[in-house]
Amino acid sequence: APPAADYLIIGGGTAGLVLANRLSSNPSVTVTVIEPGGDERRNPNVSGTDKFSQAFNTPIDWNYTTVPQPRANNRSLTLHQGKAWGGTSTINGMTYIRGDARVFDVWEGLGNLGWSWKDLFPYFLKAENYTIPTATQVAAGTTYRQGNHGFSGLLRVGYTSALRNGSFAPLIMGTWEDMGLGKNGDLNAGDVRGYGMGPQTLGRADSEEVRWDAARGYYHPIEGRENLKMVRGTVRRVLWREDGGGSGKGRLLVAKGVEFVNGEGVVERMEATREVIVSAGGVRSPLVLEASGIGNPRILDLLGIETRVNLPGVGENLGGQSVHIMVLSGEMESSASAYHTYVTAADLFGDSLDKVKNATRKSLPDWARTMADVSKGALSAQALEEQFRLQYELIFQHNVSVAEVITVSAPGGILASNYYVVLPFSRGSVHLGDLDKIDRPVIDPSIFSSDFDITVTTAIGRVVQKFWLSGRIRPLVTGQLTPDVGVLPENATDAQWLAHFRQSLDMAAHPRGSAAMMRRELGGVVDPELRVYGTANVRVVDASVIPMPISGHMSATVYAVAERGADIIKRTSYGGHP
Numbered sequence: 001a002p003p004a005a006d007y008l009i010i011g012g013g014t015a016g017l018v019l020a021n022r023l024s025s026n027p028s029v030t031v032t033v034i035e036p037g038g039d040e041r042r043n044p045n046v047s048g049t050d051k052f053s054q055a056f057n058t059p060i061d062w063n064y065t066t067v068p069q070p071r072a073n074n075r076s077l078t079l080h081q082g083k084a085w086g087g088t089s090t091i092n093g094m095t096y097i098r099g100d101a102r103v104f105d106v107w108e109g110l111g112n113l114g115w116s117w118k119d120l121f122p123y124f125l126k127a128e129n130y131t132i133p134t135a136t137q138v139a140a141g142t143t144y145r146q147g148n149h150g151f152s153g154l155l156r157v158g159y160t161s162a163l164r165n166g167s168f169a170p171l172i173m174g175t176w177e178d179m180g181l182g183k184n185g186d187l188n189a190g191d192v193r194g195y196g197m198g199p200q201t202l203g204r205a206d207s208e209e210v211r212w213d214a215a216r217g218y219y220h221p222i223e224g225r226e227n228l229k230m231v232r233g234t235v236r237r238v239l240w241r242e243d244g245g246g247s248g249k250g251r252l253l254v255a256k257g258v259e260f261v262n263g264e265g266v267v268e269r270m271e272a273t274r275e276v277i278v279s280a281g282g283v284r285s286p287l288v289l290e291a292s293g294i295g296n297p298r299i300l301d302l303l304g305i306e307t308r309v310n311l312p313g314v315g316e317n318l319g320g321q322s323v324h325i326m327v328l329s330g331e332m333e334s335s336a337s338a339y340h341t342y343v344t345a346a347d348l349f350g351d352s353l354d355k356v357k358n359a360t361r362k363s364l365p366d367w368a369r370t371m372a373d374v375s376k377g378a379l380s381a382q383a384l385e386e387q388f389r390l391q392y393e394l395i396f397q398h399n400v401s402v403a404e405v406i407t408v409s410a411p412g413g414i415l416a417s418n419y420y421v422v423l424p425f426s427r428g429s430v431h432l433g434d435l436d437k438i439d440r441p442v443i444d445p446s447i448f449s450s451d452f453d454i455t456v457t458t459a460i461g462r463v464v465q466k467f468w469l470s471g472r473i474r475p476l477v478t479g480q481l482t483p484d485v486g487v488l489p490e491n492a493t494d495a496q497w498l499a500h501f502r503q504s505l506d507m508a509a510h511p512r513g514s515a516a517m518m519r520r521e522l523g524g525v526v527d528p529e530l531r532v533y534g535t536a537n538v539r540v541v542d543a544s545v546i547p548m549p550i551s552g553h554m555s556a557t558v559y560a561v562a563e564r565g566a567d568i569i570k571r572t573s574y575g576g577h578p
């Protein structure tokens with residue numbers, strides 16, 4: 001008989017390793033994780049806290065490309081995702097910012113009772129092990145409020161020891177203040193507006209400062225547990241019990257295990273006596289479901305896959321977020337960490353706010369129709385409009401932040417701002433293109449498929465330009481490097497901005513929503529217990545269940561969702577958790 005475990009976890013990434021740790025804490029429960037990547041704790045591109053982006057295009061990066069994006073001059077965009085014990089947490093930017101409380105509250109409005117900010121907050125704290133900033137770090141702009149942090153979790157959060165109170169600190173902070181964006185006393189308190197230095201997922205191990213990825217936090221300390229196994233392999237599909245037909249009304253499919261390709265390229269099987277948990281990330285989890293017969297029958301038919309559960313939301317709802325950058329030269333020392341500034345629509349549009357608000361409200365049905373068409377009918381215009389209305393209320397009634405600027409002063413006199421819309425309306429998709437090419441997802445983020453995203457990106461781009469070229473910091477700026485001033489002069493028109501974006505934008509590395517936790521009729525894939533609709537014992541726990549864009553960075557939420565997911569699974573496990 002094939003080897004078996006109580007819980008099979010597909011993907012040893014950020015969420016997968018939280019689950020592996022928590023579910024195997026009881027020695028009488030067996031857990032096996034199947035992960036294509038390996039142990040990267042000695043890879044300097046992973047452990048180094050100043051090595052962000054060095055792991056790109058190396059073997060630990062899946063390095064996906066999207067389909068050509070019509071609103072980005074038909075360019076195919078790159079999407080980095082981690083392939084290692086720890087998944088994308090081994091290659092990410094390490095920023096730890098949760099987002100606005102209101103945005104999480106909307107999860108409940110989408111049909112997820114018990115998933116408001118209030119419910120998730122204890123899990124943010126449970127995951128976190130916060131290091132209080134030193135006096136030097138405080139002088140450089142770090143601040144926090146005690147009640148918002150956890151101090152005994154497995155994920156170290158803090159600031160780099162390279163942080164100094166240099167010339168950059170008063171200038172960057174003062175320029176934001178002059179622009180009406182005050183200091184945010186704690187970016188993790190549920191209201192992100194203003195600027196603050198972003199904490200990072202880093203800590204000390206053997207007196208060295210290291211990246212605190214999911215493997216370091218949740219797996220290395222317990223890798224010796226006899227009831228926990230890590231197997232190298234790539235899961236192709238979930239296998240169903242013969243009697244689990246799922247045809248009769250109310251009958252649920254029961255998973256009995258998975259089929260995977262092992263490290264040597266040989267197809268193997270493994271049995272699950274309780275549950276199969278899909279944690280392959282925002283790009284790959286929907287693919288595993290599709291290969292297992294769960295998804296949109298029109299897509300499955302084309303792939304020659306028999307539909308077991310008709311669930312057209314699988315792979316849809318993918319967040320369509322773009323990122324933009326402005327780089328200048330200047331005479332400043334390095335800031336060794338980043339300032340994050342969040343702005344609301346009221347900040348961006350001032351006197352024109354009502355105009356933008358009305359135009360947005362009127363456009364919601366159009367965008368919903370366009371994106372329903374893009375999904376080829378998988379999502380209904382009505383379902384999308386309901387989501388969009390909630391998002392509209394967040395932006396225009398609750399004044400939640402809509403955009404973020406990340407300001408850094410890098411070694412060698414490089415000044416830069418990354419900026420993007422945090423609550424874009426664009427939604428795309430990710431699907432299996434070929435049953436034999438499970439490593440080649442068809443990714444279409446549909447960047448800029450709503451005008452709102454373009455309007456806000458232009459407005460935040462102008463804020464960035466004003467910050468560097470007209471602010472208090474200006475005397476230290478010696479030149480504009482990217483984009484060239486010819487491409488983007490100081491008084492650039494909307495058309496010039498748009499041309500620049502189309503030519504230069506990248507896809508944000510935050511795929512989410514592709515197996516959304518929502519009511520089924522809205523295009524949801526999992527219920528509030530993270531169980532895939534139509535199944536008895538298959539869950540999805542990772543970034544793909546996050547139903548709405550968040551006004552923060554993803555990993556804090558992925559850790560919290562996984563911590564909560566582990567508790568839910570223990571409570572509601574198929575066959576009972578001992």
Ligand SMILES: Cc1cc2nc3c(=O)[nH]c(=O)nc-3n(C[C@H](O)[C@H](O)[C@H](O)COP(=O)(O)OP(=O)(O)OC[C@H]3O[C@@H](n4cnc5c(N)ncnc54)[C@H](O)[C@@H]3O)c2cc1C
Pocket residue numbers: 010011012013014015016034035036037080081082083084085086087088089091092093094095096097233234235236279280281282284288438509510511541542543544553554555556558
């Ligand atoms: C370049 C970059 C920068 C980022 N910066 C930040 C940041 O600064 N702050 C922040 O909060 N967030 C950041 N993020 C986002 C954040 O890191 C991710 O959202 C989060 O780590 C996702 O966790 P996950 O568990 O959903 O997926 P992952 O961590 O990606 O885990 C999925 C795992 O599944 C494995 N897998 C895939 N397919 C299969 C299969 N078929 N079978 C078995 N296993 C499979 C993968 O190899 C991977 O290990 C960044 C992301 C990127 C790419």
